[in-house]
Amino acid sequence: MFISIAMMLFNPLWMESLLNQWLWQEEYWLPPGIHWQDVDMKGEDGHFPLPRDLIYTLPLAFTFIALRYVFERLIAVPFSKHLGVKDRIRIRAASIPKLETFYKQSSRQPSQSEVVNLGKQCGLSQRKIQTWFRHRRNQDRPNNTKKFCEASWRFVFYLVAFTAGLGSLINSPWLWDHRECWRGYPKQPVAKAHYWYYILEMGFYLSLLMCVSVDVKRKDFKEQVIHHIATIFLIGFSYCSNYVRVGTLVMLVHDSSDFLLESAKMFHYAGWTRTCDSLFVVFAVVFLVTRLVVFPGRVIHTTLVVSAEFFQPFFGYYFFNALLLVLQVLHIFWAYLILRMVYKFVFMGKLERDERSDAESEVDDEEEEPEEEGEESSWAQRKGAINSKLASLAHNCVLNNLTNQRNINSRLPKAR
Template sequence: MGRGAPGCRGMRFTPTRRQISRVNRCNCMEALLNEWLWKDEYWLPPGIRWQDVTLSEDEGRFPLPRDLVYTLPLALAFIAVRYVFERVIAVPLSRHLGVKDRIRIRAASVPKLETFYKQNSRQPSQTEVVSLGKQCGLSQRQIHTWFRHRRNQDRPSNTKKFCEASWRFVFYLASFTAGLASLINTPWFWDQTECWRGFPNQPVSKPHFWYYVLELGFYLSLLLCVSVDVKRKDFKEQVIHHIATISLIGFSYCANYVRVGTLVMLVHDSSDFLLESAKLFHYAGWTRLCDSLFVIFAAVFLVTRLVVFPGKVIHTTLVVSLDFFEPFFGYYFFNVLLLVLQVLHVFWAYLILRMVYKFMFMGKVERDERSDEESEVEDEDEDPEEEGDECSWEQRKGAINSKLASLANNCVLNNLANQRNLNSRLPKAR
């Protein structure tokens, strides 16, 4: 083979103008990122530059932003695994545990009302009801009935909510167990001062790397599925929580706040799987076990989110860290995200404490304050007399029976209260 033949080691390569232009553009983009995004003062304490952050190969790996590229395919993989899990495992499990879906009457096919429902409002005003009645030739009562049935028709079934809760329960339990096993022997688990010793030259072990990447991928999958999941009363707070969590995990990894980040994730996972387990048995109608798990969850939540998280985690990032470096942009940004999470913790703790207050001092809990309830007011009340021939007597009886069952499961902790006797109220409801 001659010297100038393809594949020769001594071949001399002359780049084309297009290749040179492409390389120049890449260099310009890299220079722009280094100049604006990866500025030393944004990510590192004063007096430290990226060139100073060096780790030998035997010490471990230093977290790099490009590692987060794995999170997007992981999020898509989580969505695919969840799809299979819910249909192969969660649905049969729900039937085995006795999860029952309410029998809901389907709204009659009225194209004008359907168009208004989808494009305008799910709850029309009185003026709109009158206008729709004239257009469709229906009475106001029939219009109200149609919209009530249509709203109930869109409500997620208990099986769907059970499947979602079971998927989150499996992940949170596995994540908490693996996270605790990887952190129990680390020095910063017991002494939070160690989170900053040697910062930012702190190696990241493989277990903590995968702990980070999997958690970030999971929360990204939750954010991608938020539009199709069950919409709850704290929907906006959940979206803010997911965005703040993703930003917190991503930024803390790039800035090598991994030690603190692992503690944040562990604190959250410690109570999340308890809440999801309580939801599972709530949907299955195992009220006594559900109430017991919820009591445990409430205690763990209040201790970890209102005591441990601000007293240990936020204190070490906000106060203790100043013993090791001066404040910089990353310090403020990281602590702002932590404080946003703490505000959400206070909001959810308020819902829990309000429910406990009603139970302890009023002897009742009017509504379930947990986040597994939908954001809208229940529209399950049906009037059999106004349905005519739309449904059979069996469907009506099933709807009434489902209402009676919901009365028995309407509040949390009802099995722990001796002040209420639902059995004496059921005949009145009938």
């Protein structure tokens, strides 16, 4: 019995029959009255999208990951040094096996009771335990070079994708008249350029989803994961249902602002404040116009309202529009964060941080605090650093205008 079941599971013909019976039912993918044989376009000009074409996106995703690895090390890292990206030097946590085990297996931020218990196990004070965990968290915090490399990789892809997508769509009638997205649907051949536009975009988002666990975790981490999953389902389903024309518009709208955001991040990590602020303002304008005006007013309107003039709604109609509405909810969430940053920029004169997706939520930004009274070696190092800074100030004739260096040095033990 078990042998017969195993033979059925690994029988290609049986698997294909099961897929045809459950997954590829015509009512899921095609309007009422349309059959698969009706959209068979062999011999016609163009290529009709087939579900098996999406298999190529999986090896393409691994190719993107390999290309990213090479790009970050051969291009992004040297370029970050050229722009002046600097990494903050952090104090490494001392090697304490019990604390390390608790950090990796239990919690990165222990509660007060856990701190007391760990202090008893290790023979350390509560302050030392808290300081160790703060150093350990900061030790795992991604540096500016890593964040710059991620942003530069996404910038390159989004810029290339937007340029290539705009070039392939500039002469397409549905870019200017959205009714053309549905004229003749679903018997619409797909040009080679639009086929590759689809395959490359889906392969790239698959690679982002695969790397989400090792990339920098940001404040909107959950929203980013939902966005990637919704985008992959949107691209895959729209390709199988031959919603390619409107799908290319969705991808073009998203790519139009994403490369601006990534470029602003790059200059932010490099310390180019004015350039970063200018790019962010441009990004904010493009994002708000494309995601809150163009996307719902043109793209969602044409899929939700205009398409009903050409065919009766079916499962694919509802599923596709549901995915578009999920994206629109995410757009509203990010627009709220962006408007908060714009408010700070206008009324406070600066952008403190990227509230949309550049603020890590897992690590704290606390400055390194002085250790307890008994740690003479750490104090000696800090005292030497303070004395060197005071000497540098005196050399520049700044300290003499404020106070006497000898008096300050005499007060250092009290400050301690």
